[in-house]
Structures are given as C-alpha cells and as structure tokens.
Amino acid sequence: MKYNSFSPDKLDFDPIENQKKKRGKKLANLKKNEILKEKGLHKDLSSSSLKIYGSEYFFNYELSWLKFNERVLAEALNPKNKLLERIKFIGIVCSNLDEFFQKRVGGLKRQQLAGVKTLSVDGMSASDQLKEIRQEVLKMIEAYRGCFFNDLVPAMAEKGIKIKAYSELTNYQKKVSDRFFQKQIYPIVTPLAVDESHPFPFISNQSLSFAVELENPRNKEKHFARIKIPANRPRLIQVHRRGNKIILVPIEDLIRVKIDQFFPGMKVISAHMFRVTRNASVEREEEEADDLLETIEDELRERKFSEIVRMELEADMPKHIKKYLLKNLNINWNDVYEMKGTIGLVDAMQISMLSGYPRLKSRSWTPVLHPALKHELDEEAPSFFKIIRDGDFMVHHPYHSFALTTQRFIDEAAKDPKVLAIKQTLYRTSKDSPLMHSLMNAAEEGKQVAVLVEIKARFDEERNITWAQKLENYGVHVAYGIPGLKIHTKVTMVVREEADGLRTYCHLGTGNYHPDTAQLYEDLGLFTCDEVIASDVTDIFNLLTGYAPDQTFEKLMVAPKHLRKQVTELIEFETKEAKEGRPARIIAKMNSMEDPMIIQKLYEASEAGVQIDLLVRGVCRLIPGKPGLSENIKVHSVIGRFLEHSRIFYFSHAEEHLYYIGSADWMHRNLDARVEALTPIEAPKLKKYLQFIISVYLRDNMQRWTLNEDGTYDKVPRPKGTRKVSTHKVLMNHTQDSESPIPMVG
Template sequence: MTTKSPASNYINRDLSWIEFNWRVLQEAQDSSLPLLERAKFLSIVSSNLDEFMSVRVAGLQDQMKANYIKKDFSGYLPEGLLKRVMKRTYRMVAEQYKTYREILRLFSKEGILLSEYEDLNVTHKKAMDQYFHEIIYPVLTPMAVDQSRPFPLVHTQSLYLAVVLTKEGMEPEDEPFFAIVQVPSNLNRCISISPRGNSKKHEFILMEDLIRVHIHTLFSGYTPVAVHSFRLTRNADLTLNEEGAEDLLEEIEKELRRRRWGAPVRLEVDKGMHPYALEMLREEFEIEDNVFEIDGPVDLTFLMRLQGSLEGFQHLRYPALEPYYPRELDEDDAFEVLRRKDVLVYHPYESFEAVTDFIVQAAEDPKVLAIKMTLYRVSGHSLLVQALAQAAESGKQVTVVVELKARFDEERNIAWARKLEKAGCHVVYGLIGLKTHAKVTLVVRQENNSLRRYVHVGTGNYNDNTARLYTDVGIFTSNALIGEDASILFNEITGYSTPKHMQALCVAPTNLKNKLIELFRREAEHAKAGRPARIIAKMNSLSHQETVDELYAASQTGVKVDLIVRGVCCLRPGVAGLSENITVRSIVDRFLEHSRIIYFENGGEPEVYISSADWMSRNLTRRVELLCPVLDEANKRALINMLQLSLNDNVKARVLQSNGMYENRQPGEEPELRSQFEAMKVAVWKNRGLSEFPEQDSTPS
C-alpha cells in the first residue's frame, strides 16, 4: 500500500473545482476555436466564479465565523483552504482579463468594436447622448450616502457605480460626498451604435461607460471627482427549516427575500478606484480580503449576450447543430413503438422534442389515466408544463414533483408550481431534507382491460433549453419491472410509503450508494478470480470519500478503472500502491458534458447503467436520485460506443495527474479524435439508418 498520508490520497474538492474552471478558461484561450465561441467560454468562467463565490467560498467563511476547526477528508482546515482558494482565484481572474484583452483585439480585426464614448465621432456621440436622456436617464436612481441617508441595499451580482463628488466652496481637506447608482439590469448593457456609412462594422458601448460620461446630470450643483464600477457577491445559500415550515413554498419565498441581505463574500471594483470610494465600500460591506481590482469591465458575463446578439459572423461560430429526431420514435404512436422495444436518445445530437412529444401524446391520449413526473430545472417557456396542465384539465391524474430548492431556479419553479396547481395537477414539493434530483416520467395507460406503464428515465433535466447545450441520455421503456419500480418511487415521494425493495431501479438515499459499492466489489471479485474486470464511469463530479475509497480498493485487486469526470474529482489517480490502475480524464468542449453512464465488465457479461446522480455526498445521501439499468443490448452497445469515444478523445480530453493538475492528452501517432464531433457523426449515421453505422468496438479497449 501507499506510504502517503491518508489526507494526501485525496484532492480537495474546491481546489479541484478551480482546476475545472481553468479548463474552461483554456477553451477561451484556444486559438483553434471560433472567436465568438471563445468569448462565450470567457463569459462562462465569470458565471461559474459567481456561483463558486456565493456558495463554496461563502460556506468556508461561515465555517471560519463558527470557529469550525475540523479538517476535511483532504486534510484542509477552512482558513488554510480559503487562502489557497483565493490565491488561485486571483491568478485566474488576472489571466481571464488578459484573455479578454486578446479577444477584444481579435474582435476589432473582425469588425466588432467595443468602444469608449471618447472614441466616438460627433454624430455617434449625439446619438448616444439622445439614447442616454431618452432611455437610460429616466430609469436611474442616484442614492446618496450621508448621515441622514444610510447606505442603500446593494443587490448581489448587480453592477453599480460609486460616485465621489465635491461642491463649490469645499476645502481640500473636507470629506467628499459619496453616492451610488445602479446600472439598470433590465436594459441591454451592450448598446449598439449605428454603422458609419456603409461600414459593416458592429460597434458597441457599455452602458456604464455612457452613464459615467453623463453622471453630472444626476448631481446638479456637485462636481463628480471619480466614477467607478463595483459589484458585490453575497452568500446565496438558503437556510431552510423544512421541519417547522407549514408551507414549504412560502418558506422558500421568504428565504429568497433574505438572500438579498446575504453576507458579503466578494467585492469587485475597477482597478485604480478612488481611495475614498474603496474605503466606503470596504467599511459598509465589512470586507477586507476578497476584493478584486478588475483591469477591464467588471463582470464579463455580458459577453454571452453580446455574442448572441450579433447577426451574421457565422464564420466566428460553430456550425449550427440540427438535432436529429430519433428514427425509432418517428411514428405517430410512441406507445406502439415502446411496446416493441426500448428507445435510447442522446441529446443534443438527438432532439429533445422526442421527450416533449411523448408527454404531449400522453396528455392527449384518452387511454392515458395518469402522468407522474419530476421537475428540477425547467425552461422559461416549457411545453412540457403546458402539456401537463392540459392533461390535468382534461381529467387525467397528473402528479408533478417540483423541486423548489433547485439552487438559483427557486423563483421559476415556484411560478411553475403555482401554474400547475391552478390547472388541477397534484403538485408535491418532495421529501423533507432531500432534494428530488431524479429525472423520471411515468405514464399509466389502459390497454386491453389491463394497465401498462411507460417510463422515461434521463440523466438531464426536463429543460428544452439546456437539452440543446448539454450532453445527456434518456431511455424510453415499457419494461414491466422498471414501470413497477417507478410507481413505487412516486408513492414514496408523494405518500407515506416506507422504502420497498425495487427490482430494477436503485434510489438514493435508500440504496443507490450501496448498490454502487456492491458492483465495485463484484468487479474486484472477478479480478481476483482472473475474470475480466473493468469499470468505466462518466459523470460531472466525484467527491464522495467512501466511493473514492471503494474505487481505490477495487483497482488494487486489478480492476481497471477509467473515469470521465468533467468537473470536480477528489480521487488521486496514478499513485503507486493506491491507484495506478485508475485513469481520470475531463472533457470540456462545445457542449457541457452532463450524462452519467456507468459500465461494469462483470466477468465478460457487461452491465450498463444511466443515472441522475454524480458521485458526491449530496447526491448519494441528501437527494432523491435514480440508477437505471440499460436492458436492451443495442442500447448497451450504443452507450459503450459513447464511452469509448470519450476515452479515445485526444483533442479536448485533459488527463488528471497524481499531483492534481491536468495535462492535455496528445494525439501522438493516432489520428485526432474529438469525441463530441464524432458523436455528431454517429447521430447522423444512426438516424439515417445506414447499415455501415460507424460503431466503436463494443468491448472497451
């Protein structure tokens, strides 16, 4: 066994997350990517950091305030970990803005100009002056801070201007006046400027720059000395007393209002901010350490909207992906198809409309008696929700488990819950203390004097927007065992049923973790007996210590373990005596890798599963999650092919080293293989029904 200390056997979760966001930043720096796609990745780096700061860093600060002095399983105390996290984050932000300046330079070459007011010609200045006075000025509210007017509420992750002012007759030693102005979030931050003559250039100016130039119009009689942008990030964790809440929906609505007052976590300010303004902000927010001086526009998430609003410039984007409608379901009656065979769909290469159409058909079919469904994150204009409401209004029994605690989607889910209740659906908010993260739909249909169950189980949310951006898999089936298990699951969530033995599905927190461990140990027994033994698992994150330890133990018996983990990974691969039989790779590419697929060699009789659960403590112990076996042999082979594509990726795969760093996998003498692009080709061949469908070897190499 290894001589390393137990703590050094693991990579810290938060430090691993920072390495993941570095990989996202590397995509923004990749000159082989289309320029607007690089800008999109740069925006994602910012939005990722926002959530990390408001949840993970906020949690470390809470632990320090509570004098929590217990080390985590990777050996870190909160204070020491916070210092390392912030040191790496400062470095990342500096590199991010260096990349931003490079992208801005390349934008300019392509005719996309992000200008400052002073750079505009007289005509465009007049146009921008008019825009300010007619559109922006009426919305602005200057908020002075003095003895009679306390510091106003500063909303989390909103952009503000800090204004330092003087007045005629003031002495140099007099304390200046101070005010803040919120940059309106309901107006476009990037303001388009009309092209000059026949120019094909697209020119923009940021709203805060336009407000800065006209700031004097808000403070007549005063002289602005300095105007600087700032942005505050607050603690966004909800603290719910579910046991004592008579109405969970109302309790969450209260907590969302309290979130506005969450403790300050991070302050972003313009580089070179006026010392008095910076002192005022530090003092008000009681923040000393986590202050980021930004050399560029504060908050680069505006790049996502900017690149999305540009018309044309197709040469600066990926070619549009037109998902294929699954051939197997391209018939009028999905139920008839599913009586014959199970159907696997792979998003975004295959259309999410197949899922929507399944629910719509169930809602309209007079033989359907009941529809039961879980909803975790739903899009703003969901056809699924409309179909469920229509089904309830037509007299069907419709039960919807809406997860109100889906972080940052709470308000949207509350709105959907109220709409569904109004239509007559039975809306359930899950189990106390647990988030319902499973993705499952059950349709009960009357057929030939008996009832038949149809089930859809997926790895991703029932969200048509993210289904175009995330890689996820789903299975439609009428398998009787899976159908019975789905009924048991919904009864447990909605009623008082105690957990029953399930024949096909495994559910967290009841038995999913134990099932995984049982399967790991079975592979180890195969390895000891000299039989084929291998584990391949694809997921978003791996941070559950017991699961990591079981993987270590299995690998030490000779089981080859290949992990494809997009984000956080606390397992340390390649350590002699501990994990030399384990590899970990991460793929960050055009689409967000989101599917959870698990393969077990099982002595030569392979088993494949799909799941809603990552291998994290929260998923295995504090959430309702599903693990579903893939029973159809053709579907098994298809998923094995997809896993093999990921293992063969030598363009976008980065391999985790034992020191916790990631290295790009080099093609060497092999031809370049980019797994997501190959998956697009597979979808093309599959849905054209061509006999020479380019499968990978169904036995992983």
C-alpha cells in the same frame, strides 16, 4: 471627509445579526430523521468505514473545482477555436466563478463564521481553503482578463467588431449614443445619495454600480452616491453597423461620461465601478418547518440580504472610497478583487451572440430526428406509445431533438384519451416550459396528473415555486419535496388503458426536463414500458408522495436508501473478480467524483488489479495513478461546445456487461441526501450504443484532458499523422448518418 454610514438597524431583516445568533449552533437532525424513517428514506451513514484521510488520498473539492474552470478557460485561450466561441468561454468562466463564490465560498464562510473546526477529508480547514482559493482565483482573473483584453478584443477589431470609448466616437456616433442615453438610460437610473436622511443603499447581488464622490461647490462638502447600472439594458450599445463592421460602446462608459447630469449643481470628483457577490449558502432548517414552501420563500428573502463574499472593483478607485465601501458593506479586504479596467466580464456572452458573423462561430447544430421516429413525417405515423412498445429506445441530447422525443411524449400523453395518469419529477425547467403547459392541459382534460416539484433546486427556487402554484391552479397534484432531501431524479410515467389492460410507459433521464438546456447539455434518456421498471418507477412516486418504509426495488438503484450499498457491492464484485485472476473493469462517467467511501472502494479495486476509467467533467477528489494506491485508475475530462452532463456506469461483472444511466454522481449528496435513480440498460443494441459513446470519449484527442497524480490536468495530445477524434463532432456526425451501424433502438 465624512459620509453617512449605513445603519443595519434600519433594515427589517439583519442578516449579519441573524448569522451571529446561529454561530456554533448544531443542526437538530432528530425530527428530520424521524420523517425520513417514516417515509422509508432514512439512510444510516457511518464514516467509521473510512480508513483513509488526508491530502495523500484526496484532492480538495474547491481547488479541484477551480481546476475545472481552468479547463473551461483553456477553451478561451485556444487560438484554434473560433473567435466568438472563445469569447463565449470567457463569459462561462466568469459565470462559473459567480456561482462558485455564491455556493462554495459562501458555504466556507458560513463554516468560518460558525467556528467550525472540522477539517475537510483532505485535511484543510475552512480558513486554509479560503486562502488557497483566493490565490488561485487571482491567477485565474489575470489569465482570463489578459486573454480578453490583450488577445480577443484586438482580434475582434480586426474582424470588424470594435469596442470603443465614447471619446473615440465620431460626432454622428456620439449623437446616436446621446440619444440612447436620454431615451433608454437616463429615465430608469436612480442616483442614491448618502446623507442624514438617506442611509447607505442596499447593493444587490451581482449588480454593477458606480461609487460616485461628489463635492458641493458652495461649501466644499464631500458627498457619496451610488448609481446602479441598469441590468435591463444591453451592456454593449451598438452605435454603428454597416455590413460586418460594428461599433459597440460599453454602457458604463456612456454613463460615466454623462454622470454629471444626475447631479446638477454638484462637482463629480470620481466615479468608479464595483460589483458584489452575495452568499447563496444560507442555513435552512427545513426539518423543523411546518410549511416547506414557506421555509424556502423565507430563504429566498434571506439570501437577498446575505453577506457579501466577494467585491470586484476598479483598481484605480481612490483608496478612501474603497475603505468607505468596505466599512459600509462589512467586507474584509481578503474578499476584494481589484481589476484594471472594466469589471463584470460575464457580459462578454453578449458579444458571442452577435448575429451576422457565422465564420467566427462554430457551425450551428440542429438536433436530428431519432431513428425510432423515422416515420414521424408519414401521414399514418405510429403513436409514440406504439414506438415504445416495439422496443426500448434511448435518446441522446443535444444530438437528438428534445422537442420531438421527450416533449412529444408528454404532449401526446396529455392529448391521448386513453391516458389515465401522468406523473413527473421536476428539478429544473425553463421560464415558459411547453412541458408544464402540456401537464396543465392534461389536468384540464380530467387526467390524474401529479408533479413532484423540487423547490429547493439552487437558484431555481423562485421559478419552481411559480410553476408549482400554476400547476395547482389547473388541478395538478403537486408535492413540494421532502424535508432534508432533494428530489433530483428525472423520471416520468404515463399510465394508459389498452386492449390488454393498463400499461405504464416511462422516461428515465440524466438531465432536467428543460427544453433550453437540452440544446446545450449532453444527456441521455430511456423510453421503456418494461413492466418491472414501470413497477419500480410507480413505487418511487408512491414512496415520495406517501409512506413506504420497507420499499424495495427490483431493477432500479434508488437513493438514499439503496444506491450507495448497491454501487459499493458492484465495485466489490469487480475487486473480487480481479483478486481471483479474472478480467475486471469499471468505467464511470459523471459530473463530479467526490464521495470518500466510494473513492476508498475504488482504490481497493485498483490495488486488486481492476482497470478503472473515470470520465469526470468537473470536480474529482480521487488521486489517480498513485503507486500502491491507484495505479490502475485513469481520470479523464472532456470539455467542449456541449456541457457533458450524462451519467453512465459500466461494470464488466463476469462478462454480463452491466450498464446503468441516471442523474446521480458519486457524491455524498447524491448517494445520501437526494432521491436518485439509476436504471439498467438491458437491450443489447442500447448497450452497444453506450459502449460506442464511451469508446469515443476515451479515444478523444481534441477535447480530452487527463488528471495527474499532482492534481494538474494535461490536454491529451494528438500524435502526428493520426486522425482527429473530437467527441462532440463525432457524435454529431454519427447522429446525422442514417446508415450508421451503431443502433440507438433496442
């Protein structure tokens, strides 16, 4: 049996050959560093100050990430959670794995391909990490698929949600399915045969496909074909609904049953599903680029054809078909994950969104009006700018409405004739962002509008390029970022002409200006017209759009030039206090804790007696509770219905009680390779609010996990007879309580 093989030379662009040319090549940083020095953004970073190395000091980054996904999976495994919420978490686990393979595994494979011998800070080579990852992922696959098929599918059936094969349907339901196939599937599916005139087809990232083996009855010749399952049709087709009883048929089952219709005159021997994941970690040499926008567009094109880092397939696929796929897709057996039954459970998210089952979901949440805006519904409500002038206030999403705070701030600025200029950084936003339309309207009204669009935001590059071009068409001044750095800080400034002169109003946040994720991500944002902070924000924009090699900041801690040094000094201050017998305390909440030198400083602080609590949602490379190293450090992780995303940093600082919020984790990339800003929270009432929410996290006995010295996590138990403390429920109740004693206004 022979199938015509795909020939790489028939592609205009050959990613494999392109990668081979780059093997062993060292990135030239000279030009990049010259650019950054000229703009005042260069940060000399030496690892010579790192005195520790190896697995006794650091957890592995990739394996720590997989531990995070295990905690997400635990939400699906938890029978106390609502049924459709558990199914949602199955979808999240699979979506997380998709991104992990594209970014993290893809990066390791690039290292392996380039022959990089450097070990990770915990002492593992790229090959070692890939082996460990495979073992952990195999266990995770078994766990989430066992949960879905053995627990959740039968539980759904009991509640009236049944997933059936075509053969199990009634005659009427089959007619409904047949009609859907003829009208909605058959016209858009294109079977791709492989023969002398048809090379092996390109398989796009994360697409579901059938590998079809055919036989010509006339001459008994075997042929291969691929059918791509259309991604623009629902994965589960509704063929019956009455009340709360629903019957769903997987689209792949319907196509499999009807597959002979695509090949009249041929005999279908077998049809089995497979799915590929491609590397999104492609090499970018932006420091050598004349046009950064063109470089990113080239990268997007390269990514479409990048190497495959994972293939999922049905375990009962014939072995010779598996070998054929691996050969033509240039895949190693170690990158194949075989599964019994259907694949691609990321689409389980579709089930979780079924309407009509409120009892199977968590109670719905509608963000509330912020207390500072309590006069919002009055006919003579004060302007947003008047409210900010009355005192700093802080919003906490998704508990407070994004539309009535951050969105309103931009809307009002766009319409206000006294506003002269609006400037904003944009890392990610929605497909049809109201904020972007407000900025375009402001430019049409003659205001000076400048937006720093980060076109290197992973997986949002194409959307950001589109927005940048739309903004430019409306007269907005658009900057596309800086070679060698990402602009990750989330800041907006509005300059307004008032009776006593110009005044600058600012929003500094921890999350993106994204109205959709603001409903799901937990984030903080400060509104202020503090003159010093406003001056610092103005300097950030001048720094990013111009040249300011000696730029300093009075209140904000700004990366990459200053933030690492300032954070290090704050940790060292607590260390000194502890050594001198005075109270010393550090609490830090972030997404990831990775930077080796910051970890080293925290170890030193712990040995001196500083009490340290780290609230880390995801990756944590620091080892807590180790005798003689980190006995005074505890690491917590809160996982639940909202994605913890805010960054909060507290230092007791000789009882000054310093609080900062911002978009920077304690990671190398945030401290040294991104433009970031942490802003101090100075109003006593706002400090009290931050103290309150931190205390809720640290008291949580429903959603909180603690990290052990051996790298495992334990769910914090609730002692019998004690009150339940669930972070997200407590904060939802708090924001709904108009009589709450904890303020959110300075």
